[in-house]
Structure formats: C-alpha cells, structure tokens
Amino acid sequence: MNFEVRIPDPNAGSPEFYMENGLKHCPLCHTPMETWVAFGATPKKVSCLCQCRTEARDQRDRAFKAHQEAERQKIRKASHIHDPALRRMTFEADNGACPGAIEKAKRYVAQFEENLRENIGLLFYGDVGTGKTFTAGCIVNALDDKGYNVLGTSLTRLRDDMPGEFDKDRSRNAYYDRLAGYDLVLIDDFGIERQSEYTLEQIYSLIDARYKSGKPTIITTNLTPEQLSHPQSMATRRIYDRITGMCCPMLFEGQSQRQAQHEEKMARAREMLSTAFKTFS
Ligand SMILES: [Zn+2]
Structure with missing residues (x-):
C-alpha cells in the first residue's frame, strides 16, 4: 500500500510560488510557505508548510494510522x-x-x-x-x-x-x-x-x-x-x-x-460443450 502524498519540499526551492509581503506564497492555497522566526537579535526567514501541504501530510498520516490499526485488528483477530x-x-x-x-x-x-x-x-x-x-x-x-x-x-x-x-x-x-x-x-x-x-x-x-x-x-x-x-x-x-x-x-x-454450486458448474460446462459441438458440426 502506498501512502505517499506528494508534498513539494519548500526547501528544495520549488518554483511554484509567488512573493507577497516578502514571503513565498503557495499559488494553490495562497498561504505562506515561509515565516519569520526570532533568531537572536535579527528575525530570520524559514520555510514552512502551506495549508494545502499541511493537509496533504495530515491526510497521509491518517491513512497510515488507519492501515496500521487494520493490520493490528487482523493480527488480534487471527489469535482468536x-x-x-x-x-x-x-x-x-x-x-x-x-x-x-x-x-x-x-x-x-x-x-x-x-x-x-x-x-x-x-x-x-x-x-x-x-x-x-x-x-x-x-x-x-x-x-x-x-x-x-x-x-x-x-x-x-x-x-x-x-x-x-x-x-x-x-x-x-x-x-x-x-x-x-x-x-x-x-x-x-x-x-x-x-x-x-x-x-x-x-x-x-x-x-x-x-x-x-x-x-x-x-x-x-x-x-x-x-x-x-x-x-x-x-x-x-x-x-x-x-x-x-x-x-x-x-x-x-x-x-x-x-x-448447488456443483450443479451450476456442470450446467455451465454442458452449455460450453454444446456450443463447442455446434461449432464443429
Ligand atoms: Zn498550498
């Protein structure tokens, strides 16, 4: 099972953004992909997940957890x-x-x-x-x-x-x-x-x-x-x-x-054979 939700890495310098108020913004959800953090005396710009990428990550996490839970249930069930x-x-x-x-x-x-x-x-x-x-x-x-x-x-x-x-x-x-x-x-x-x-x-x-x-x-x-x-x-x-x-x-x-299953199978076989015979005759 594949839980990969493609989340573009903001650190990879994705070209998919526009600048607003000096911060990269996501063109899909229009929320910032960067934020200011206090870093000593000078604030520093760091990357962050925009809203759509956050949601995609959470969705993947939920799917993964649900899968884990289903697997646990299977193991538990097999024991009794x-x-x-x-x-x-x-x-x-x-x-x-x-x-x-x-x-x-x-x-x-x-x-x-x-x-x-x-x-x-x-x-x-x-x-x-x-x-x-x-x-x-x-x-x-x-x-x-x-x-x-x-x-x-x-x-x-x-x-x-x-x-x-x-x-x-x-x-x-x-x-x-x-x-x-x-x-x-x-x-x-x-x-x-x-x-x-x-x-x-x-x-x-x-x-x-x-x-x-x-x-x-x-x-x-x-x-x-x-x-x-x-x-x-x-x-x-x-x-x-x-x-x-x-x-x-x-x-x-x-x-x-x-x-009943056996009879149904036999009936199908008979039908198949009769068609085959017709073809040959
Ligand atoms: Zn986004």
Missing part, C-alpha cells in the same frame, strides 16, 4: 478466530443462499447482551454444506467486531491446544479457565462418534468448562437428532446432555450449497 476461512465468513460476504438462517443470526447478534446474560447458545445441525459454519462464522465475526471477547475454533483445534496431563508449563485448569472466560465460543464441526473413552473425557471437560462458565457456546455439527438422542455410550450421553442443556437446536436443511 483461528481458521482464516472462518474469518472471511461475515454478513457482508453473505450470498443469500440461506436467508432464514442469516436473518436469525443477525437477530442473535443484535440481542447478544440478553443471550449472554441468559446463556443462550446455539446448536446448528443438519446436512453437510447447508451453511451451518458460514452462519456461525457470521455471528462470531460480527460479535468480534462489536468488541466481544470471542473464540472461533474447532473441536480438533481445542483438543490439540489442550495441555497434556503431565505438562509442567501449562495446567489444564488454567486452560479451562481461559476457555470459560470468552463471551462466546464457537466450536465448529463437532463430531465425537468413534472416539476413545479418554478423548471423550477430554471433550466432556471442554464442554463442561463452557457449561459452568454460564456463557453462550455455538456448536455446529453433522450429527443427526437421531444420533444426539441415542448416544452410543454413557460418556457420549454426558456430553450431549451438556450441549443440549446450553444450546438451542436449529436445523439447517435444504439443498447443500456445495451441491
């Missing part, structure tokens, strides 16, 4: 919305594929103070590619922009970040405390089928930390209501009970967006 793809999921980027869900998501954001107070989380379930992650991403990004302390992550990432049982440097409790500290946590792509007892225990602790925090959690999952209501084991049941106890379920249905 881990996946770059998730950071791009915003209401502004919505393509209108699932208007109902986006409408609800906007309401959730608008009423977040209440959701935070009442600990109202969300459980987005339904088929793959129906816009669950996108909708959840919109919420977490919008709340982040509003200054809430959010975490957008996945179950895999949460488990990877978890300190080991015998980790001397980081304690598990500190980790759970940090997790409980967020105003909102999004756990994307929650699936725990076919996990070991040990892993399930870890996952339960994560979910329980959010449950006890009394602050909302959003979970997206491909699990079906059938799976959620018929857990495979006691360990799974404990986890599902916690989730359904704090997250309000919301079904995502309809044609998969990925499927």
Whole structure:
C-alpha cells in the first residue's frame, strides 16, 4: 500500500510560488510557505508548510494510522478466530443462499447482551454444506467486531491446544479457565462418534468448562437428532446432555450449497460443450 502524498519540499526551492509581503506564497492555497522566526537579535526567514501541504501530510498520516490499526485488528483477530476461512465468513460476504438462517443470526447478534446474560447458545445441525459454519462464522465475526471477547475454533483445534496431563508449563485448569472466560465460543464441526473413552473425557471437560462458565457456546455439527438422542455410550450421553442443556437446536436443511454450486458448474460446462459441438458440426 502506498501512502505517499506528494508534498513539494519548500526547501528544495520549488518554483511554484509567488512573493507577497516578502514571503513565498503557495499559488494553490495562497498561504505562506515561509515565516519569520526570532533568531537572536535579527528575525530570520524559514520555510514552512502551506495549508494545502499541511493537509496533504495530515491526510497521509491518517491513512497510515488507519492501515496500521487494520493490520493490528487482523493480527488480534487471527489469535482468536483461528481458521482464516472462518474469518472471511461475515454478513457482508453473505450470498443469500440461506436467508432464514442469516436473518436469525443477525437477530442473535443484535440481542447478544440478553443471550449472554441468559446463556443462550446455539446448536446448528443438519446436512453437510447447508451453511451451518458460514452462519456461525457470521455471528462470531460480527460479535468480534462489536468488541466481544470471542473464540472461533474447532473441536480438533481445542483438543490439540489442550495441555497434556503431565505438562509442567501449562495446567489444564488454567486452560479451562481461559476457555470459560470468552463471551462466546464457537466450536465448529463437532463430531465425537468413534472416539476413545479418554478423548471423550477430554471433550466432556471442554464442554463442561463452557457449561459452568454460564456463557453462550455455538456448536455446529453433522450429527443427526437421531444420533444426539441415542448416544452410543454413557460418556457420549454426558456430553450431549451438556450441549443440549446450553444450546438451542436449529436445523439447517435444504439443498447443500456445495451441491448447488456443483450443479451450476456442470450446467455451465454442458452449455460450453454444446456450443463447442455446434461449432464443429
Ligand atoms: Zn498550498
């Protein structure tokens, strides 16, 4: 990015001036490019910035500061919305594929103070590619922009970040405390089928930390209501009970967006090919 605003250097003896009252003046803004300063007994003429050059400099400084601030925001955001793809999921980027869900998501954001107070989380379930992650991403990004302390992550990432049982440097409790500290946590792509007892225990602790925090959690999952209501084991049941106890379920249905995109692409290809055949025949 280029912040250069060309400010002619008055010291370089720019010919772009006229004399008035013995001082160089800028022909653009008609303000002095020189000034008198007391210099011992005799006043001395020194160069200064005319009004238009001062404004150009200030404008450049503001643009540079805004750019720096945007960069800082990006770095800050990357530290708590881990996946770059998730950071791009915003209401502004919505393509209108699932208007109902986006409408609800906007309401959730608008009423977040209440959701935070009442600990109202969300459980987005339904088929793959129906816009669950996108909708959840919109919420977490919008709340982040509003200054809430959010975490957008996945179950895999949460488990990877978890300190080991015998980790001397980081304690598990500190980790759970940090997790409980967020105003909102999004756990994307929650699936725990076919996990070991040990892993399930870890996952339960994560979910329980959010449950006890009394602050909302959003979970997206491909699990079906059938799976959620018929857990495979006691360990799974404990986890599902916690989730359904704090997250309000919301079904995502309809044609998969990925499927729709695929069909559109195929239709375009068919059209292209039929044109090609016509050309050859
Ligand atoms: Zn000027």
